[in-house]
Amino acid sequence: MLERYVKKILQARVYDVALETPLSEAKFMSKRLNNKVLIKREDLQPVYSFKIRGAYNKMVQLSQAERDRGVIAASAGNHAQGLAMAAKELGVKATIVMPRITPDIKVQAVKARGAKVILKGDAFGEALEHALQLVEEQGYTYVPPYDDPDVIAGQGTVGMELMHQHPDPIHAIFVPVGGGGLIAGVAAYVKYLRPDIKIIGVEAEDSACLKAALEKGRRVVLEQVGIFAEGVAVAQIGKEPFKICKEYVDQVITVTTDEICAAVKDIFEDTRGVAEPSGALSLAGLKKYVEQQGVQDSTLICINSGANTNFDRLQHIAERTELGEKREAILAVTIPEGPGSFKQFCKVIGRKRMVTEFNYRYADHQQAQIYVGIQVKPDGGDREELIQALREANYPVVDLSDNELAKLHIRHLGGGRSLIPLGEEVYRFEFPERPGALLNFLNHLGHDWNISLFHYRNHGAAYGRVLVGLQVPEGDREQVEAYLNKISYRYWRETENPAYQLFL
Ligand SMILES: Cc1ncc(COP(=O)(O)O)c(C=O)c1O
Numbered sequence: 001m002l003e004r005y006v007k008k009i010l011q012a013r014v015y016d017v018a019l020e021t022p023l024s025e026a027k028f029m030s031k032r033l034n035n036k037v038l039i040k041r042e043d044l045q046p047v048y049s050f051k052i053r054g055a056y057n058k059m060v061q062l063s064q065a066e067r068d069r070g071v072i073a074a075s076a077g078n079h080a081q082g083l084a085m086a087a088k089e090l091g092v093k094a095t096i097v098m099p100r101i102t103p104d105i106k107v108q109a110v111k112a113r114g115a116k117v118i119l120k121g122d123a124f125g126e127a128l129e130h131a132l133q134l135v136e137e138q139g140y141t142y143v144p145p146y147d148d149p150d151v152i153a154g155q156g157t158v159g160m161e162l163m164h165q166h167p168d169p170i171h172a173i174f175v176p177v178g179g180g181g182l183i184a185g186v187a188a189y190v191k192y193l194r195p196d197i198k199i200i201g202v203e204a205e206d207s208a209c210l211k212a213a214l215e216k217g218r219r220v221v222l223e224q225v226g227i228f229a230e231g232v233a234v235a236q237i238g239k240e241p242f243k244i245c246k247e248y249v250d251q252v253i254t255v256t257t258d259e260i261c262a263a264v265k266d267i268f269e270d271t272r273g274v275a276e277p278s279g280a281l282s283l284a285g286l287k288k289y290v291e292q293q294g295v296q297d298s299t300l301i302c303i304n305s306g307a308n309t310n311f312d313r314l315q316h317i318a319e320r321t322e323l324g325e326k327r328e329a330i331l332a333v334t335i336p337e338g339p340g341s342f343k344q345f346c347k348v349i350g351r352k353r354m355v356t357e358f359n360y361r362y363a364d365h366q367q368a369q370i371y372v373g374i375q376v377k378p379d380g381g382d383r384e385e386l387i388q389a390l391r392e393a394n395y396p397v398v399d400l401s402d403n404e405l406a407k408l409h410i411r412h413l414g415g416g417r418s419l420i421p422l423g424e425e426v427y428r429f430e431f432p433e434r435p436g437a438l439l440n441f442l443n444h445l446g447h448d449w450n451i452s453l454f455h456y457r458n459h460g461a462a463y464g465r466v467l468v469g470l471q472v473p474e475g476d477r478e479q480v481e482a483y484l485n486k487i488s489y490r491y492w493r494e495t496e497n498p499a500y501q502l503f504l
Pocket of ligand 1: 181
């Protein structure tokens, strides 16, 4: 199988439109991790992602009759841009079906390349269904984003370039995984030539379809798919990529949203380039691998696969970066209520640490609650030391650094506690973000229960995130949750969450 793929990769036509991108050393990261870290700059392609390679290679292999019928694809963005550019170059009519969550920057880029855009559904699956229906009805030629040998061969040219750009030893190559086209192509080429190099897939922890498939030994469909890194938000690994991955991928690492955000910053600091979340995924995985395996003095390569992100998303990314880097501790601290006690607390934190956030709220005559963000050093248990120091000074502390409710909502919420008992149940919701989504959400929520708390903030992220308190009469909780299950927004009950209990 490898030899067949290597031949296809060597014959792939990509350089009519794609560039051989640089493999640059990330000097800061190398120093920090005690390894040589190299970044393959696929963000510098004319469509700002590697996807042009597979799309173009597939398109040039089509017969004239197939081209004449026009091509169609379903894509959350980057394949769409690749296909639109390839179609324009070859004079073929292109239609792209995109889910409505697609960042506007990608929609506009596809339109600018002359393709027709149809926005359909909230997730990739619905867009795909519509595209396949149009293939039936209109006879368009379907160009798949990853599950196709010619697409895989096009993406495999990234691996081919790496092999001649870095003939010296390489410990591992880190590859972002969506449907698996890129990793399959890279693995096929690299393992054929230099089987000692580890191929490590990196997935967002809430869309880890390759990891799930490797664990089960067969392709599985994920029930829920996180869309923060929308370029890799795929529920099932491709059939053809999986044949290669199950033999030649050494390991899969999953990373959190915060870790991805931190990697966006790292890439910026080393290259001054802004990666999209899927593009920074591989560096997030590389960092985690070094932390877990303690690898030193080795050469590690990560593929920055794309840079198509909306500018307003950077706000959200920047906010979560410190947490992803474990440079910020979010703590709930109870201090005595009374003159001088706030100052005393600040003294315990000391002058050496930067306070990033401070919210103080009178709780009762005896106590006050403080929501505090404090900068800590990422390594060496600094956060634990800080918490220990506070506890030794007799302050009760709850560590909220990994508490989504605290990070997403509490830090932005004014209002504090209600003076009267409310009989409140609190739920946190996520829904695909797009204009009108909030109103839609409210319409779905109905008015059977009084809303006692509401927080929504547009993070420029793919999700809309809402915290809602509902006044639920005793015994009605099951009824509320049966209703919430019906409206099918992802939600979490947060009534018992310490961040809610302490601050609201
Ligand atoms: C920026 C970016 N990185 C990685 C991927 C994952 O590629 P694949 O679906 O071939 O695994 C995609 C897919 O669209 C992408 O857009």
